Amino acid sequence: MYLHIDPESKQKECPWYARGFCKHGPNCRNKHVRKLVCQNYLTGFCPDGLNCPNGHPKYELPVMYNNQAEGSSDQPTQQP
Amino acid sequence: PITDVDLDNVEDKPWRKPGADITDYFNYGFNEISWRSYCAKQKMLRENKKMMGDLDMGDF
């Protein structure tokens, strides 16, 4: 991997990748944390919630990213 | 499968707690009520399919 992106800036987990897909791939400014998917959550319900060892790909992006549905930028817009 | 798990058997229903995010537990916008009805429907479909499997599918 070419570290032309400062690894320091990769500290934050990428919200798009955490939801399943990020179009920036290896060039993303955020960290792509690879996980296994929770089959229960994929079916529709997982009783373990946040304690589940596997990933729950959420549908909605965090509020601060909502104006960037296309993932056009990896920098969150600061909401007042 | 998870659709056979009765929500009544899930102890202390953590998604109901204050501050809990229901989307940590339910996907596809389900809540307790809609998830129950979805599971019931899935069960019905499975049973229907089993019954159909006992028939000659060539008739359909």
Added chain:
Amino acid sequence: PITDVDLDNVEDKPWRKPGADITDYFNYGFNEISWRSYCAKQKMLRENKKMMGDLDMGDF
């Protein structure tokens, strides 16, 4: 929501290129096909639910 990201609008689909690592783009073992069907399931179940909301849920 994440389903607003249309794969068809992603120019030149870099994950298809030789040498590309698809797991840089797709998490959870998704690929283009399974990701599209996951998004379709999201849309379908959420739209269904909206329709069901207009009915009396007691019927289900």
